[in-house]
Structures are given as structure tokens and as C-alpha cells.
Amino acid sequence: MPRPIEALVHVDALAHNLRRARAVAGDAQVWAVVKANAYGHGIERAFRGLRGADGFALLDLAEAERLRALDWRGPILLLEGCFEPRDLELCSRLDLWHVVHCDVQIDWLAAHKTHRPHRVFLKMNSGMNRLGLRPDAFRAAWARLDALPQVAEVSLMTHFSDADGERGIAHQMAAFAGATHDLPGERSLANSAAVLRHATAAGVAADWVRAGILLYGSAPDFPAHDIRHWGLTPTMTLRSRLIATQHLQPGDTVGYGSTYRAGQPMRIGIVACGYADGYPRHAGTDTPVLVDGVRTGTVGRVSMDMLAVDLTPVPGAAIGSEVTLWGRGPGDAQLAIDDVAHAAGTIGYELMCAVAPRVPMRVDEA
Ligand SMILES: *Cc1c(COP(=O)(O)O)cnc(C)c1O
Secondary structure: OOOOOEEEEEHHHHHHHHHHHHHHHOOOEEEEEOHHHHHOOOHHHHHHHHOOOOEEEEOOHHHHHHHHHOOOOOOEEEOOOOOOOOHHHHHHHHOOEEEEOOHHHHHHHHOOOOOOOEEEEEEEOOOOOOOOEOHHHHHHHHHHHHHOOOEEEEEEEEOOOOOOOOOOOHHHHHHHHHHHOOOOOOEEOOOHHHHHHHOOOOOOOOOEEEEOHHHHOOOOOOOOOOHHHHOOOOOEEEEEEEEEEEEEOOOOEEOHHHOEEOOOOEEEEEEOOOHHHOOOOOOOOOOEEEEOOEEEEEEOOOOOOOEEEEOOOOOOOOOOOEEEEEEEOOOOOEEOHHHHHHHOOOOHHHHHHOOOOOOOEEEEOO
8 A cells, every 4th residue: 555645636726716816806817827836736737726817827838838738728928938049939839928037038039030929028126136127227128129020019027025024015016117107018016915915006916917826725924814814725735644653651752853752641643744745844843733633733853754743632543544734634624734834934835835746646626
């Protein structure tokens, strides 16, 4: 028998979260961001729940090819544009829309031979200082693109650094509006955090929102807000089973480094899940976990293939009991990936992207 660990991708949950994105984005069209193999869910699996999106945004050209192989004929946007000139050939062949974030990418386009003019999204660096042209260089780049026969349509884009936090987006909105107010073209500004927290402000949702993490049932601004607050639902379950139990006496320790010491008699369970499955090794004692749908916590260090859980609240648990590391448990039980990430000092994004290839992942059509 294979190890009992598995991951499930919930198609109904993806579709639900996409509907939530639409509800808050108003009239804007919705890009489903499916980079990083759909945030670890698998492009092909995620597509089944997200096919109602207006377009798909990603950055790996091989992932764009996989989407076209699924017969997706609608828009695909390359969020980082081309990495080298010959990528433009694939853009022409597969009709990919692409970001242009620097003058060098415009040089490549100017030298590109194509029968099909491209739709491009010119990206402004409005303060994030990652990709994009600064506001004072934006108009010149726009004029250059607009004059190229290789370009059919220029849209305008920027990305927020603090949509999830205190600083907010006003300073970047001002920089973007100042340099673009009289330029034509569709606009795209908002990521998940901006969609959820700021989409009611004028101009934020614009023509296209770029929804990523919210589609996958994680709150971009956890712990300020959780998925329940935003009306989102988990799209991935990581589950396994107990493969052993131990009775501890006061003073007994658990696992490598003996970081947990029992203060009283207690029972623990050993779960077939470790850091080689993608579970965060930095999760310390008391990271939330469900055993038979009952919330309890981990004890001691996470090992490569195993971790230990406190069975005090689940006296009936035994070898074979179902353990939910995150996602949907038995019955109505649920454990948000954000709760686990927070306890491990990281974010939901990282956990869902890190589920290891050795964990079998399958679609749950329920
Ligand atoms: C990843 C990404 C997004 C989506 O971000 P979320 O926080 O997951 O919503 C949007 N825009 C760009 C440019 C991105 O790289």
C-alpha cells in the first residue's frame, strides 16, 4: 500500500472563489492568475474550476502551452513578458498577450517578424521597484510601442506592493494616474488584496483584475482577515493518516532535539506527513491540525516523513484515523491553510506551492 498521504483539489471551491472575485470586482474582467502551476494545484486540475475566468495570467511559457493544450482559446497574459527575443515567436503562434516592462523588450518587439500584431500590457513601476518603467519614462515607451507595426493594442498595468497592509495603494494609484490619465487603453492594477480591500475605490478594479491567491482559498491579508471574512473557501486539502500512537509519561520527549516534553500523561499520534511532503519544517509545537475532524496541535519537530500530534482532544483516534493538515476535513470540519502558514511563520502562498511531487494530487469533483 502507498503511504496514506494525498492532496485534493476542490473544483467547486475554485469556482466559488472565482465567483467571489467577480462579485467584488464589479464590471472588471477577471484574470485567473495560474502561475507557479496554479499555485501548486496543477494547471490542468485548476482549469476545471477556473474555466469561467475571462483570461489566464501566468509567466512560464511552458504553462501557457499547457493551457492552449487544454483548448483554452481566450486570453493568456504573460505577467513578466518575454525572457528572450525568440519567446516572441511563441507569443505570435499561441496568441499570447504579454507584459512589456522595459525598453529592451520593446527593442525585441521592434525586431520581431510576425503576421499577427501583439496585444501588450505596458507595465509601470509605480513604487514597487521590481518590474516596469518609471512614471517619467512611461509615456515615451508607450509612444514607441504604439508606433510599432508588431503591436495591435497597448494596455496599461501596474502592481501594488502594499495592497494587503497599512501603507495601502494611494501613493501608487497617484503615480499611475498622473502618468496615464490621457493615454488610451485598458488598465489592470489590482491583485487579490487590492480586489478584496480596495476595489470599491475609483479606478482600482479598472478593466481587468488579476486574482491569484484569493482563488485558492487563502486570505492575502491574514491574520487581519481570514477566508471566512472574505467569503472564500479552501481549494486544496492535504490529508494523511495516523500510522502509530504513543503513550507519554511526564518528562517524556518527542522527536528530534527533544523540543517537546510531556508535562502529564498523554497520547500522541504519528502522522505520515513530513517536510519532504512540503509540510513546513518551521511549524513548531501547537501548529493546528485536524484528527478525525477535531482540531488539535502538532508536538515537537517535524521530521522528513512524519510529524506528531496531540491526541488529548481525540481520545478515540487510532491507527488509520484521518488527519487533515489543511483544507477540508471529514464532515464540515475545515482548517484554513493560512492558520498553518501563520504558525510556521510563512504565508498560504508558500505552503500550497510547496506540496512535494511525491504527494499524489487528484481532483475532487464533488
Ligand atoms: C502573482 C501576481 C498577481 C496575483 O497576486 P495575488 O496576490 O496572488 O492575487 C497579480 N499580478 C502580478 C503581476 C503577479 O505577479
